[in-house]
Amino acid sequence: MTRVAVIDFETTGMSPLQGDRATEIGVVLMEGEQVVDRWHSLMNAGVRIPYFIESLTGISNAMVQAAPPAAQVMAEAARFVGDTPMAAHNAAFDRRFWQAELALAGQAAPQPFACTLLLSRRLYPQAASHRLGALAQWHALPASGPAHRALADAETAAALLARIRHDLRRQHGVADVHHGLLLQLQTHPRHRLQSVIERHLA
């Protein structure tokens, strides 16, 4: 059974290269379409959270100041994930922070990332919006808690990934949706979706 760690970060901004840091991490472990474990933590990276971000996430400076150090949290996250392949909604964003925060903690980040945003754009071009919350509504996914909190958003992304796996099985005839197939699908143009699947099935 394919095991995937679905991750979501709350951060102080968009880019670790600009000095932005993670404030919260949530990880949901899936086997196939089932959630088998979950883990989350606030983290203190020693930087101030802008007011706009506080308002967006509800994560305050006082909350992160009371949280464990970022390096300690990331070491625990790395142990929890191990070498499990990963997924996230707009994975380019979470992968940047995963790699940057682990690098600051002296840890490697070798895991490949599947992206539910890229996969949704290919599988559901008729959706009006591919934001995580909009897709959750569009698919009628189960509610997972307040948006813009790491574990709730990781749960929603995990439910979306389960839906993607389900639709690949039921609508496209893929018996076993390997992580490698997801990585292939997300890197090909939308119009080549079916040919990639057919090559995989051959």
Added chain:
DNA sequence: TGCCAGGCCCTCTTTAGGGCCTT
């Protein structure tokens, strides 16, 4: 001083521009 993300995707494209998505 002034600027400030990065990458994918579409199209009135490819010698480019702008919208979307993540916080």
